[in-house]
Amino acid sequence: MRMHLELLPLLLILVAAAPQPQAARAAKPIPNPQLMIKEGDSSRIIQDDIIKTITNHPNAGWMAAHNPYFANYTITQFKHILGVKPTPHSVLSGVHTKTYPSSLMLPKEFDARSAWSHCSTIGTILDQGHCGSCWAFGAVECLQDRFCIHFNMNISLSVNDLLACCGFMCGDGCDGGYPIMAWRYFVRNGVVTDECDPYFDQVGCKHPGCEPAYPTPVCEKKCKVQNQVWLEKKHFSVNAYRVNSDPHDIMAEVYQNGPVEVAFTVYEDFAHYKSGVYKHITGGMMGGHAVKLIGWGTTDAGEDYWLLANQWNRGWGDAGRLDDMEKILSAMLHSTTSKPDVWTMNIILSLFGNRGQLELMEKWYEKFRGYGIEPETRTLNILIGAYGKKRMYDKMSAVMEYMRKLAFPWTTATFNNIIDAFAEAGDAKNMEHTFNQMRAEGMKPDTKTFCCLINGFSNAGLFHKVVGMVKLAERLDVPMDTSFHNAVLAACVKAEDLMEMERVFRHMKQMQCVPDATTYSILVQAYHKEGMTDKIYGLQQENPTLVPTDIVHV
Structure with a gap:
């Protein structure tokens, strides 16, 4: 979503996820009481007159x-999902x-x-459903993005934890909340992973709040996944x-630290946005909405805009660009001149x-295979890595x-992906077995x-x-490079051995191995836990x- 808008400064709260964010632009909103829509309006938000007005407007710039x-x-119902409440001045002061x-x-x-292309959560569009939880989504999405940026951790954090457990401190749950208090909750209480306390799945919203008129869920403080401990899944700012x-x-702030949570005034026409650069054209004022700001730019006409990621799923806005990519790929599969290959x-x-x-x-693996494109070792390594990250071990x-049966060569990358999957799960037995198998087959570990091994043994205690x-x-x-030392430092933190951590850090610098942002993040994490400001x-x-002042993982 690209927008030229005036962000509400009191709600630009920071601490320091359809495949592509929607794009729009909005003119600077000037509050006008005459434009306010009355409560209890049962008429539909989507109106032909608004679509016609925008379509016929010579300078709209969006569809x-x-x-x-x-x-x-x-x-x-539309106003209900605009869940940003005005924050009391006593809080902001x-x-x-x-x-x-x-x-x-x-x-x-x-x-x-693009700047942090390894962080898959940045471009993921989520779905808040009928719950007025935008204030929570914007905060959680930014926090998880920054964990990836600073810690190289692609994790999904729980909106439901914040929504259900923050209580009156954050506002009224599904009836709206205060973004700044969401971040204070991260500092005081942390937030668990989405796997522990889910709100949605890959298909879309499955939370009870996705249905109209559902109340804010009860805080249970219990992971939905067996053998996961609530407090152990907490991530803090x-x-x-x-x-x-x-x-x-x-x-x-975005350039140096990553996406930020922002809030702005929403008008009726915003619900009709499909594509282009949005600015307010017509319709009354509806309320305040929080989203994630991920960038900026300038159009060919010289207008500046903000690039935002909304949480209204793929059915709203310009989220169909990956669909366009799929259309192009389908065309390539049927083409006689531009055939895709295994590289594609x-x-x-x-x-x-x-x-x-x-x-x-x-789906696309089967499509490529159906058109006669055979996989190579790298193809299968990609599948192993993807399944391993999701712990889909079967x-x-x-x-x-399949690789063994058809005599595909197992490369170092193959073994690394398998070892990494077991390491993340703390399955030391299978991880070690795979490593021994790797060495027995004459494959040199890198x-x-x-x-991965250090991380796995650390996770297993x-x-x-x-x-x-x-x-x-x-x-x-x-080679004991920066990533190697970072793995050892992280293990020291998990072992709660700060003296060894500091020794490793000194040795790292003595070896002229340059610390990076992840290095300092690990150190900050350890010191924050012990209150060593x-x-x-x-x-x-x-x-x-390089030292992040925004996030820390415990």
């Missing part, structure tokens, strides 16, 4: 349509406002999806702060696999058996192999084996450009 997402919504020097150079265009409403400050197949499977959209990945094993892996890596002359301050003084 309106009968959006299926809102086909049965009344005006009252104690929140630090962040600014950036005007001398900071920024690009004319920026898209977080260090602090909550605002960003000055000047566009330069907003852009600098690998790109598409990687795209869907990295996004966690496994049904689409499998399908991962099926691919492995830095990634040992990073076998810290003595972490030490063994470090010694083995030294004997095998495996002086240590965090020292790191910030040491490297202010």
Whole structure:
């Protein structure tokens, strides 16, 4: 969604997810009481007159349509999902406002999806349903994006935890809330993973709040997945702060730290948006809405816009670009001159696999195979990696058996993907068995192999084996780069051994191995947990450009 709008400065709350965000632009809204829609209006939000007005407007710059997402919504129901409540001034007065020097150079265009292409959550469009939980979605989506940006962790966090458990501190749950209090909840209480406490699935909204008139769910503080512990799945933020409403400050924050949560005034015509660059043309004021800001740019006509990701699923807005890609691929499959090959197949499977959209990945794998395109080892490695990340071990094993049966060579990448899957699950037995098998077949482990092993033994609580892996890596002359040291540092944190962590960090610098943002994030995580703010301050003084002040994982 691309928009030229005036972000509500009191609701630009930051702490420091259909395949592509919608694009729109909005003129700066000026509140007008005469434009306010009365409560209890049972008429439909989608109106032919609004579509006609926008279509005939010479300077609209965007296309309106009968959006299926809102086909049965009344005006009252539409207003209900605009869940940003005006934040009391007494709350905002104690929140630090962040600014950036005007001398900071920024690009004319920026898209977080491209800048951090490894973070699949940035471009994922979610679905809040009929619940007025936009304030919660915007916060959770930004936080999980920043975990990936700073920690290289592609995780999905739980909107339901925040919505159900924050209580009156955050507002009224499905009846609206205060974005700044969502971030304070992250600081005080943390938020669990979506796997632990889900709101939606890959298909769309499955939360009870997706149905009209459903009340805010009860806070259970219990993971839905067996053997998962609620407190162990918590992810925390260090602090909550605002960003000055000047566009330069907003852009600098996104450019340096990642997507931010913003809020703006919504008018009736916004529900009719289909594509283009949105700006308010007609219709009354409906309420305040929170979304995720992921970038900015300038049109050919010279108008500046914000690039936003909304949480109204793929049925609303310009979320069909991946559908266009599918149409092009289908055309290629039937073409006599532009046939796709295995390289094309690998790109598409990687795209869907990295996004966690496994049904689409499998669909296109079958399509490519149906048109005679045979997989190669890299193709099957992509499948193993995608299934492993989702802990779908039965399908991962099926691919492995297929490779053995048809004599596909197992590469280092094959073994690494399998080891990584077991490592994330803390399954030390199968992970170690795979590693031994790798060495028995004469395959040389690399830095990634040992990073996965260190992570796996750490997750399993076998810290003595972490030490063994470090010694083995030294004997095998495996390059101990920044990623290797980061894995060891993370293991030290899990072992709650801060002295060893600091020793490893000193050794890292002595070896002239340059710490990166992930390195400092791990250190901040450990110090934050122990309340050692002086240590965090020292790191910030040491490297202010890399030390994140926004997030920490426990």
